[in-house]
Amino acid sequence: MARLVTALARRLGDFDLAEDIAQDALTVALERWPVEGIPREPFAWLLVTARRKGIDRLRRAERERSKLALLERTDVQDTTTHFPDERLALIFTCCHPALPREARIALTLRSVAGLTTAEIARAFVAPEATIAQRIVRAKRKIVDAAIPLRVPEPAELPERLAEVLAVLYLVFNEGYLASGGDRAERRDLAEEAEWLCGLVTRLLPDEPEALGLHALMRTQLARAQARFDERGGIVLLEHQDRARWDGTRVADARKVLERAARMGRPGRYQLQAAIALVHAEARSWEETDWPEILGLYDLLALLDPSPVVRLNRAIALAHVAGPATALAEVERLSPDLDRYPYLHATRAAFLRELGRADEARDADRRALDLTENPAERALLRSRIG
């Protein structure tokens, strides 16, 4: 669906119309495919059908002469073969600096990654109506102000890269551990973000942060297989079967990060990748180099002193300085992260280590209230007992 909308939006320069006719085409497909069988090239079939639906709609609207001409010129072959770069153009447009920052992320997730408004709302910890409104306003501005659908000129590219990377990272996280639905993990979305990030590093080979994010994504994906048991339950890093980690992918990520490091411009993604790699390269949980991880978090906190970074740092701190010190740090973050389930789950873990079982159970309950992911809910429930 997202791919179809992207291809159509690229041609039309109109997200709303693209979504409408893509929807029309899917409706036709749902009626016909079960009867006539799935066509040999489903995407091309959808595109042709969408094009026909689009022409129908536009013919009904007399004032739409210019768009009609654009649609009639849409060439199926050309659209499918040039697809990857078209999606990149769409990403850069969705991340245009003339759009409000929150809207850029929401719009990219909606229009490029194809997430629903509800999924985006959960990723943002925001009401669904707010996200829907952001997207509608952003689309309206793209049309009203004529924000073009294309990859920026070389001179503008680096400036607009940071926003694109932030968006890709969010898409990756949404895919790596989806916040709702009955499948805990939506690997395809994470793989897609990784692929897009790889494309960005090929287009912008001298941007170390793009490489850093790519290395981070690869490292995370290398461990993806071991993160869930057969029944879909979460396996914590501590208990994961490290033989199931993809060593080739880890080694690959290390090479990408080294290439970034040689450029001498550290950044938050490179540091996060370095942290993930310390975990990925440890032969066992016991052999994890926690002082190294804490040191990397200290650097990261300098660049990005956000409460979420400090919460993750607190976990490393617990291993180096003990749970009491780490708990004190987490308590300081509580007001900022009260609606963040991982804060409460982390607090619970420290409290349990300190033998404060009742308080730990309360904290786990609070985390459960804030979590929608079924696998995470199951894990929390098993702790509460």
Added chain:
Amino acid sequence: MRYLFFITGDEDRWAAMPWAEAERGLGRVRAWEAEQRRAGTIVDGSELAPTASATTVRQVGERVVVMDGPFAETKEAIGGYYLVDVPDLDAAISLARSSPFLDLADIEIRPLVGTSRLEARAG
């Protein structure tokens, strides 16, 4: 696609500029404007007289009143405008960047309704 550029800033600061500096600035503006008019990107435009010269007409209940001054009393004033004709917002942004105003003013870019090929939606 047509856009209106509002050149906005602090009037007092503009007024306080030394004469020689103002002259130099004006020279740069004229050169830039002439170049853009030749290229067809600037369709029209002008510097505006200070807001002290503004008059506002407003309906209050049944009555129409004529008042001295701009419609809103703010520190920020519109010092001039340009009507530009460029393909899209990126082109409008580059044009604004190339202008000689940015050290003294902001440029607000407003699209004109009905001038984009993407404007109307299929009903």
